Every structure is written in structure tokens, then in C-alpha cells.
Amino acid sequence: MALVLGLGCLVLAVFLGAAAFVVRPRATAAGSLALIETSYSAAPPATAATAAASPSWLRSIALRLSPSGVAAGLQRRLDLAGNPPTWTPDRVLAAKGLCLLLGGVVGGLLGVGSVGWFVTGFLVVAAFGFFLPDLLLLNAGQKRQTSIRRALPDALDMLTVCVEAGLGFDAALAQVARNTTGPLARECARVLQEMQIGKSRNESLRALTLRTTVPELRAFVSALTQAGELGVPIAAVLREQAREMRLRRRQRAEEMAQKVPVKILFPLIVCLFPAMFVVIIGPGAISIARVLTGL
Known part of the structure; x- marks a missing residue:
């Protein structure tokens, strides 16, 4: 009796497992790509709920004053900024509408006379408040691209x-993603995820160039793509690209060093020269005034 009961339980377990396997939705490459895009470009659940809870009339105000296709442009700038977890296109539009109203109130109070x-x-002040979120988003994107450019060599x-x-x-790209920090490491990890779910290496690298504006990174991806198509060893391409990146970094540092005298010229003129004129010309001006008043 116990043997028959055990065999029945075993058959039932096998039947339930087969049914669960058949009913379970199969994961596809498109679904995995969509999941990766969502995880990198969307806010966490709590943040998304907060963004959805923001007043819709603020977003409508910003949409009425913005050109068509503003949501796509905001998403592009959010991609360049690394998709901060608290920033979404709807939330940026709501912030633009809120800053517009607050700026109008502040500007009206300043000129109430x-x-x-x-x-x-x-x-x-209302126009400045309307464009303030765009400036903050642009600044975040520029800082991220600068960080990627510095970490690339x-x-x-x-x-x-x-x-x-x-x-x-x-495997080498995985080592870079694991042993480094910053935006470039996260982008390398995303490229690896896209390659693991079925995208080709060239497609993943080209998608990387669409999320950045660094010319050196675009040149590196183009060199890798051509090397893969022509059969050139990747080690030789990487060695040449690394040497070129180090050269560009040194040239960029020299360029910034040469800009320093020009940048300190205006503070020097505004702050130091008036004090020097007072110290040097002041006694002579006082003596000249005494002589003229005496005459």
C-alpha cells in the first residue's frame, strides 16, 4: 500500500512539473533586452510611483510650452546622464512646470514696485526657472561624459x-566591469548583459556609442568593429588604441595647462590690478592734489 501511494505521489509530481514547464512563458531575447532597457532607463518602483504621483497639470504646462518630441529629447539626455534613479521624463517635465510657476512668483515679488x-x-525669472531642469540635466550629462573620457585610457x-x-x-571586458568603478564600468556591464542574452558584440558596442558622446569611445568601437569584420587580432588593435588614448590624454592635459594663463588673466585684472594701482599711484595722486590745491 505504501509503495502504491509513493508511486502515485511520484507520478503526480512529474505531472505537475511538466505542466508548470509547459505553462511557464519562455524568455526571449527581445524580452530580455526590454528588461535590461527598463532596468537601466526607468526608475525603481518607489521612484516611479512618486513620479506618477506628481501633479499632471504641471507636466501639461511644460508640454504646452515645449516643442513636439520633447519627451524623446529628455530621454536621450537622461541616457547621457546615466538615467539617475530619481529622474524620469515625466518628472523632469513636472519640475519644469513647477520651476516656471515658482520663478514667476519670485520675479513678480522682486518687481512689485x-x-x-x-x-x-x-x-x-519664470523663463529661467523653466529652463533650470534642462540645465541641471545637461550638466549631469556633461559630467558623466567627462568621467567616461577620463576613465577610458x-x-x-x-x-x-x-x-x-x-x-x-x-572575459577581459568583465574584468574591467568588475575591477573598476564609475560610468564606464556600468556601461561595460550593460554591454556584457546584452551580449549574454543574444545580441552580437558589434550591436552591443554600437548601442554603447548611442548612449555616449565621447569621440574617443566611438573611435575605439569603430576600430573593434572593423577588426572583427577584417579578421585582425584584437590584441593588436587594443594595444594601438591604448597607446593612442594615452597620447590623447597627455595632449588634453597639455591643452588644459596652456589655458590656465588665459583663465587667470581676468581675475588678475579685476582683483589684483586695482589694488596695485591704489598702492602705486595713490601717493602720487595725493601729492599732485596737494600741489594743485596749494597753487
Whole structure:
């Protein structure tokens, strides 16, 4: 009896497992790509709920004053900024509408003395408040691209060392993503995820160039793509690209050093020269004034 009961339970378990396997939705490459895009470009659940809870009339105000296709442009700038977890296109639009209203109120209060100043202050400060979220988003994107540009030579050196040591390109890219920090490491991890779910290496690297504006990174991806199509060894390409990136970094540092005298010229003229004129010319001016008053 116990044997029959055990066999029945075993058959039931096998039947339930087969039914669960058949009913379970199969994961596809498109679904995995959509999941990756969602995880990198959307806010966490709590943040998304907060963004959805923001007043819709603020977003409608910003949409009425913005050109068509503003949501796509905001998403592009959010991609360049690394998709901060608290920033979404709807939330940026709501912030633009809120800053517009607050700026109008502040500008009106500043020019409350006369009608002309009231209208001028209202329009100027409201326009500044409307474009303030765009400026913050642009600044975040520029800082991220600068961070990627600075980290690229060291990442290429690590890639070159790993590939020449015998690792494949994918394994070397995983080492870069694991042992470095910053936006470039996160982008490398995303490229690896896209390659693991079925995208080709060239497609993943080209998608990387669409999320950045760094010319050096675009040149590196183009060189890798051509090397893969022509059959050139990747180690040689990486070595040449790493040498070129180090040269560009040195040239960029020299350029910034040469800009320093020009940048300190204006503070020097505004702050130091007036004090020097007072110290040097002041006694002579006092003596001249005494002589003229005496005459």
C-alpha cells in the first residue's frame, strides 16, 4: 500500500512539473533586452510611483510650452546622464512646470514696485526657472561624459593586459566591469548583459556609442568593429588604441595647462590690478592734489 501511494505521489509530481514547464512563458531575447532597457532607463518602483504621483497639470504646462518630441529629447539626455534613479521624463517635465510657476512668483515679488518691473521680473525669472531642469540635466550629462573620457585610457590598458594574458575579449571586458568603478564600468556591464542574452558584440558596442558622446569611445568601437569584420587580432588593435588614448590624454592635459594663463588673466585684472594701482599711484595722486590745491 505504501509503495502504491509513493508511486502515485511520484507520478503526480512529474505531472505537475511538466505542466508548470509547459505553462511557464519562455524568455526571449527581445524580452530580455526590454528588461535590461527598463532596468537601466526607468526608475525603481518607489521612484516611479512618486513620479506618477506628481501633479499632471504641471507636466501639461511644460508640454504646452515645449516643442513636439520633447519627451524623446529628455530621454536621450537622461541616457547621457546615466538615467539617475530619481529622474524620469515625466518628472523632469513636472519640475519644469513647477520651476516656471515658482520663478514667476519670485520675479513678480522682486518687481512689485512698478508694473514694468513686475512684468519684466515675472517673464525673466519664470523663463529661467523653466529652463533650470534642462540645465541641471545637461550638466549631469556633461559630467558623466567627462568621467567616461577620463576613465577610458585606464580601461583600455586593463583590456589590453587581460587580452594579451590569454583572456577573451568578453572575459577581459568583465574584468574591467568588475575591477573598476564609475560610468564606464556600468556601461561595460550593460554591454556584457546584452551580449549574454543574444545580441552580437558589434550591436552591443554600437548601442554603447548611442548612449555616449565621447569621440574617443566611438573611435575605439569603430576600430573593434572593423577588426572583427577584417579578421585582425584584437590584441593588436587594443594595444594601438591604448597607446593612442594615452597620447590623447597627455595632449588634453597639455591643452588644459596652456589655458590656465588665459583663465587667470581676468581675475588678475579685476582683483589684483586695482589694488596695485591704489598702492602705486595713490601717493602720487595725493601729492599732485596737494600741489594743485596749494597753487
